[in-house]
Amino acid sequence: MSQMKSKEKTLWHDGLQYDLLLGIVLELIVLFVSILFWHMQFPKLAIAKAAVLNLLYLVLALPLLVGIFGLSARSMENTFWTRLLTQLAWPALLAGVLAALILCLIPPYCSGSTKPKQYMQIDQGIDENMLADLQQLFPETILPTAGDVSYQYYKYTSILENSLHISLGETLDEASFQREAARIDALPMLTSGTRTEGENITLIDLQTPEGLLLHLSLDAACHRIIYSASCQQY
Structure with missing residues (x-):
């Protein structure tokens, strides 16, 4: 025992x-x-x-x-x-x-950053067409004179999920705002998007064939532009 x-x-x-x-x-x-x-x-x-x-x-x-x-x-x-x-x-x-x-x-x-100095540092393996859309939509660089800059990048890839989110908000001087607004208006990719015009605010929404959701907000009163792109696939 x-x-x-x-x-x-x-x-x-x-x-x-x-x-x-x-x-x-x-x-x-x-x-x-x-x-x-x-x-x-x-x-x-x-x-x-x-x-x-x-x-x-x-x-x-x-x-x-x-x-x-x-x-x-x-x-x-x-x-x-x-x-x-x-x-x-x-x-x-x-x-x-x-x-x-x-x-x-x-x-x-996952990948993630909120630091403007890491602006548009994107993971490898993203669809080439999707990457081309992002490079067209977002400005090439963040201007040194831009104020109230907010940046967010998130990327997660697995066998269960494929998520991407990039957003940039910046306040520009009047001349820079007008130049950037003109560049955005001339983008061919946005011609098929939904545009909402207000007194001072313009909103543009678009879904690309690759499933990328694009959103733009232009505030002419305070010269602020917000860019956003996201994609979530399962």
Whole structure:
């Protein structure tokens, strides 16, 4: 009888140790693959905001958490929590292995920037026609004299989703505003777009054949222009 208890205790001990050690290894593997492989896909890494990824992060952490709390309960001789966490040890480890495998196939990172100095630094692999549309729509550079500049870039690519968003808002002096407004009016790609004219504001919306949603806002009163382009495919 005592031998059975000793064997059972040893198995508990080993299972929780495996969760603790392999849980750390799994997280290091995902980090290593993300930095070594997925970093090649993006100019700047940021944590991707997706519900499915948040769930995978939680499952990936399960072995480590079960190992920590299980060994703590065992050291405090808490029989109930030791038994419960020991029973969860192997399922948690299997779930962690599966989550690690998925995270190595689906990038847990995305590209993102809000810095004007990184303006139009775009990931490789974007459709050539889509890239040409972006280069036509957005100004080549941000003028040094532009004020209230706001810039946002986001790109996430995986087997589940392909999302892109770029936006730029800037306030120009009157002469620069008139030149940029004339350039926008002359763009052939916008002739098929929907144009809404107000007293001082002009709104232009267009969806390209590649699925890119374009939006322009020109405010003649304050000489502000907002450019926006987004695409989300599943």
